[in-house]
Amino acid sequence: SKKQEGTGDSTETFEIPLLHNSVVWFSLDTNRQYRHKIVLDSQSKEHCFGQNEWLGITFRTSKMFLKDAATLWKGVGLTLATESERKEFYALRKQENEETDFLWPSLTYTVSPSDLLEPVSITES
Incomplete structure (x- = not known):
């Protein structure tokens, strides 16, 4: 739904039905x-049998190892x-989902310990 400038009112709403194995890119x-x-x-019959799974991916600024x-x-x-x-991070994520003009502040922390793991080099034999 599109928000009217300066208000929280939606002016336009539409649906995009997703078929199995489909992608939406914004x-x-x-x-x-x-x-x-x-x-x-x-109501999907696939959902009843556990076949209707989805994955949401959001790309953000990444880190590198120096x-x-x-x-x-x-x-x-x-x-x-x-x-x-x-707590601040999850509050910001909620805010991002509620506001169309949200801008992330610069954060220097991660909520995922795996982000701090050094990459492993794999060499072929």
């Missing part, structure tokens, strides 16, 4: 302009979130 502008959600069709440490752009180190930072 540009950053579209993602900001429209509120969207994925709703599982509970001098054996997880590092963000401009050399800022990435750290594991404290409990208060975890």
